[in-house]
Amino acid sequence: xxxxxxxxxxxxxxxxxxxxxxxxxxxxxxxxxxxxxxxxxxxxxxxxxxxxxxxxxxxxxxxxxxxxxxxxxxxxxxxxxxxxxxxxxxxxxxxxxxxxxxxxxxxxxxxxxxxxxxxxxxxxxxxxxxxxxxxxxxxxxxxxxxxxxxxxxxxxxxxxxxxxxxxxxxxxxxxxxxxxxxxxxxxxxxxxxxxxxxxxxxxxxxxxxxxxxxxxxxxxxxxxxxxxxxxxxxxxxxxxxxxxxxxxxxxxxxxxxxxxxxxxxxxxxxxxxxxxxxxxxxxxxxxxxxxxxxxxxxxxxxxxxxxxxxxxxxxxxxxxxxxxxxxxxxxxxxxxxxxxxxxxxxxxxxxxxxxxxxxxxxxxxxxxxxxxxxxxxxxxxxxxxxxxxxxxxxxxxxxxxxxxxxxxxxxxxxxxxxxxxxxxxxxxxxxxxxxxxxxxxxxxxxxxxxxxxxxxxxxxxxxxxxxxxxxxxxxxxxxxxxxxxxxxxxxxxxxxxxxxxxxxxxxxxxxxxxxxxxxxxxxxxxxxxxxxxxxxxxxxxxxxxxxxxxxxxxxxxxxxxxxxxxxxxxxxxxxxxxxxxxxxxxxxxxxxxxxxxxxxxxxxxxxxxxxxxxxxxxxxxxxxxxxxxxxxxxxxxxxxxxxxxxxxxxxxxxxxxxxxxxxxxxxxxxxxxxxxxxxxxxxxxxxxxxxxxxxxxxxxxxxxxxxxxxxxxxxxxxxxxxxxxxxxxxxxxxxxxxxxxxxxxxxxxxxxxxxxxxxxxxxxxxxxxxxxxxxxxxxxxxxxxxxxxxxxxxxxxxxxxxxxxxxxxxxxxxxxxxxxxxxxxxxxxxxxxxxxxxx
RNA sequence: GCCCGGAUGGCGGAAUCGGUAGACGCAGAGGGCUUAAACCCCUCGGUUCGACAAGAGCGUGUGGGUUCGAAUCCCGCUCCGGGCACCA
Numbered sequence: 001x002x003x004x005x006x007x008x009x010x011x012x013x014x015x016x017x018x019x020x021x022x023x024x025x026x027x028x029x030x031x032x033x034x035x036x037x038x039x040x041x042x043x044x045x046x047x048x049x050x051x052x053x054x055x056x057x058x059x060x061x062x063x064x065x066x067x068x069x070x071x072x073x074x075x076x077x078x079x080x081x082x083x084x085x086x087x088x089x090x091x092x093x094x095x096x097x098x099x100x101x102x103x104x105x106x107x108x109x110x111x112x113x114x115x116x117x118x119x120x121x122x123x124x125x126x127x128x129x130x131x132x133x134x135x136x137x138x139x140x141x142x143x144x145x146x147x148x149x150x151x152x153x154x155x156x157x158x159x160x161x162x163x164x165x166x167x168x169x170x171x172x173x174x175x176x177x178x179x180x181x182x183x184x185x186x187x188x189x190x191x192x193x194x195x196x197x198x199x200x201x202x203x204x205x206x207x208x209x210x211x212x213x214x215x216x217x218x219x220x221x222x223x224x225x226x227x228x229x230x231x232x233x234x235x236x237x238x239x240x241x242x243x244x245x246x247x248x249x250x251x252x253x254x255x256x257x258x259x260x261x262x263x264x265x266x267x268x269x270x271x272x273x274x275x276x277x278x279x280x281x282x283x284x285x286x287x288x289x290x291x292x293x294x295x296x297x298x299x300x301x302x303x304x305x306x307x308x309x310x311x312x313x314x315x316x317x318x319x320x321x322x323x324x325x326x327x328x329x330x331x332x333x334x335x336x337x338x339x340x341x342x343x344x345x346x347x348x349x350x351x352x353x354x355x356x357x358x359x360x361x362x363x364x365x366x367x368x369x370x371x372x373x374x375x376x377x378x379x380x381x382x383x384x385x386x387x388x389x390x391x392x393x394x395x396x397x398x399x400x401x402x403x404x405x406x407x408x409x410x411x412x413x414x415x416x417x418x419x420x421x422x423x424x425x426x427x428x429x430x431x432x433x434x435x436x437x438x439x440x441x442x443x444x445x446x447x448x449x450x451x452x453x454x455x456x457x458x459x460x461x462x463x464x465x466x467x468x469x470x471x472x473x474x475x476x477x478x479x480x481x482x483x484x485x486x487x488x489x490x491x492x493x494x495x496x497x498x499x500x501x502x503x504x505x506x507x508x509x510x511x512x513x514x515x516x517x518x519x520x521x522x523x524x525x526x527x528x529x530x531x532x533x534x535x536x537x538x539x540x541x542x543x544x545x546x547x548x549x550x551x552x553x554x555x556x557x558x559x560x561x562x563x564x565x566x567x568x569x570x571x572x573x574x575x576x577x578x579x580x581x582x583x584x585x586x587x588x589x590x591x592x593x594x595x596x597x598x599x600x601x602x603x604x605x606x607x608x609x610x611x612x613x614x615x616x617x618x619x620x621x622x623x624x625x626x627x628x629x630x631x632x633x634x635x636x637x638x639x640x641x642x643x644x645x646x647x648x649x650x651x652x653x654x655x656x657x658x659x660x661x662x663x664x665x666x667x668x669x670x671x672x673x674x675x676x677x678x679x680x681x682x683x684x685x686x687x688x689x690x691x692x693x694x695x696x697x698x699x700x701x702x703x704x705x706x707x708x709x710x711x712x713x714x715x716x717x718x719x720x721x722x723x724x725x726x727x728x729x730x731x732x733x734x735x736x737x738x739x740x741x742x743x744x745x746x747x748x749x750x751x752x753x754x755x756x757x758x759x760x761x762x763x764x765x766x767x768x769x770x771x772x773x774x775x776x777x778x779x780x781x782x783x784x785x786x787x788x789x790x791x792x793x794x795x796x797x798x799x800x801x802x803x804x805x806x807x808x809x810x811x812x813x814x815x816x817x818x819x820x821x822x823x824x825x826x827x828x829x830x831x832x833x834x835x836x837x838x839x
Numbered sequence: 840g841c842c843c844g845g846a847u848g849g850c851g852g853a854a855u856c857g858g859u860a861g862a863c864g865c866a867g868a869g870g871g872c873u874u875a876a877a878c879c880c881c882u883c884g885g886u887u888c889g890a891c892a893a894g895a896g897c898g899u900g901u902g903g904g905u906u907c908g909a910a911u912c913c914c915g916c917u918c919c920g921g922g923c924a925c926c927a
Binding site: 188229230232233234236237238240242244267268269270271282349350351352353355356357358360361362363364368369370371373374436438556559560631632633634637638639640642643644645647648649651652654655658664695696699701703704706707708709710711714717718721781783785787788789790793825826827828830833834836837838 | 840841842843844850851852853854855858859862863864865878879880881906907908920921922923924925926927
């Protein structure tokens, strides 16, 4: 072990100056980028704008591997687009409201603000440690009073526009978080997506945003955005458009005739063509007209059924999924099938949901499997109205075919019959075409402290009233006591609660609910365009300058929630004149990176399987860690931590360092003068590298971009160690290009080497030009096939023509062996790459 | 059930327009440097037969098809991942 020290003593200068020391190099450049404002940008910058945004993080402490991955991709793009000559907007902020800080407060008594701000400081410094660069002048936090002011201002604007409202509704109550959740925050198994606790149904008055008013536009505009098909599909599924008709089923009297004195029930169907097959109808147990439409004899049974359905939790209902018994009970009343005029019995069934359509359906067992099962269970008649194909041995037939048993619809195919039936319903005044969506309004109130207060007050006389805009922001008090009950301390804080009614001036109480943190993240990307504006959340001009975000980057876990809400906000803000009128989408391009797993499970704090980046940053450096993230897998894929090759990446950087710092070859060995074939080839290789890396960057293929750099570095090692030695100028040109294309990936080491080589700053250099004339190799491999099998490979001139290629191919001894004296029946020549001789 | 993706060596992956399958990296083997080890440098790695050679056969989940030629295009199937789902 003493040898290394001896070496140091022998040649201290050489050791200190030339050794690759990531810690020293990286710290120095990180300070420089921040101090010099290298990536600050003004709104009047004359370069073409390019807005790169990585989803702003929840500040949970120092960056974890998921952050490193996300912000490495974003940073690469910021640096790359800057080199291409764009004026890049690269902001960062913190999603600083949320439950973890409040839970910590309940545990320790520390105010969520001091707790959160400490975590923000940690996260900021670790983002800088991975070399990510931002315009720090634009930093924002959702808990900042100015940000709160404008979030509340937007709430009031939406309220004014009728897009925010308060309503009593069945809501999702998370037993663990002690707050209501949006539908989007409840997992398919009926648990909370945050805490994993069971979610209950409760009937509560809550604040909502009318996102359903934008359902069709949200659906239509998915076609126009450059997002992963997978994400767009998830959004389309979530919106869940279904087109059909709503029609009225009159109530029948004892003789089976329609009663004029009682309103009919409305049902929604996507298959009005099957109307002749209606043999019963069903109400949801929660339907408001259940009591009215139940016969005296059926009252006890119906009441019992409703009670049972109400008691059944979401979880139990889901666990009953797939069971075929189709629980239901007869009302003892009948309705009229408007197509046939026949009376059919009315039922209650819990498979009919009050929250979708009209809460009532027509039963067509012939074409709907659930209806078939219900009909069988309750002894109801089944009438097919679509002819199933020959040999069909199933039960209900939902497919296409000619209408049967349907009078004036007979013979029509399903699509045509739907149109005819809908026309008929409309002309008879019995119904109308209708589109239904699965999407529900966004429930935004949360019964929590650490969020943006909803700017409303409640007056005994005037009801809920909006706080006047000039009174904003309504801030959270500092002097609060967090009780272990989990109740928001706002409920007991007189200073916060006391208010006067903006309408009548009388005493009023402040709303204690705060907003879902997804409200904060629904407009932060707009605020970045104009972060210091104190007269508006942002000016339309500034927003028009930068929006939509050219490249948005984040985790796939936000595919529905955040991304849907942000799209809704952007459209709504444009409609009410806050955002530019032409802005319909917030994120023109979206990239969703995969998650990191360890031991087969998603790497996360809650699972306790985090790998701390700090140790790697200390040992191998930020560049090695960044490179490992880029190299390990295509960026959109999930990745196992076990597959990361940090050491390999660090080794590669060492190779680049030694090559560029002149250690891999003696400087005196460099030639000058005439160029050899090897010199020309290494030069062409550099141009090919530039071209290849650029195309890889543009298609998010970072793993192959890294491979290209490694491959070229290997070539350079062979080049410098060849007996004739490298040509000085050629080698310099090659190294310059290698460092430039690597700069966005490994910004520190390339900056250091560049400065040592030429004294300039690599991150203000332009992306190198790949000269078209140098992209093509001079000699290429001509593959010769016989009957499609490779039989020989020949080195030929790249400009070879068909005749010459064929001559070379036929001259090959190996090829001749396989031709066995015969001459090819057919020749496919694709010079200079391939000749295929077919016998 | 409906809608999206996937499947390539021991491993992660590459092959961008239908034309050399396995780039690059990890793990492994051999060699060089060194008193020695580490570092570093070079070389070799799909598989079977063959002798460790030359050479040949087989190879991209599976079965067909189109084509001079298929990882790539088409049809069927299997398995894996994701989204939606008693949604009328």
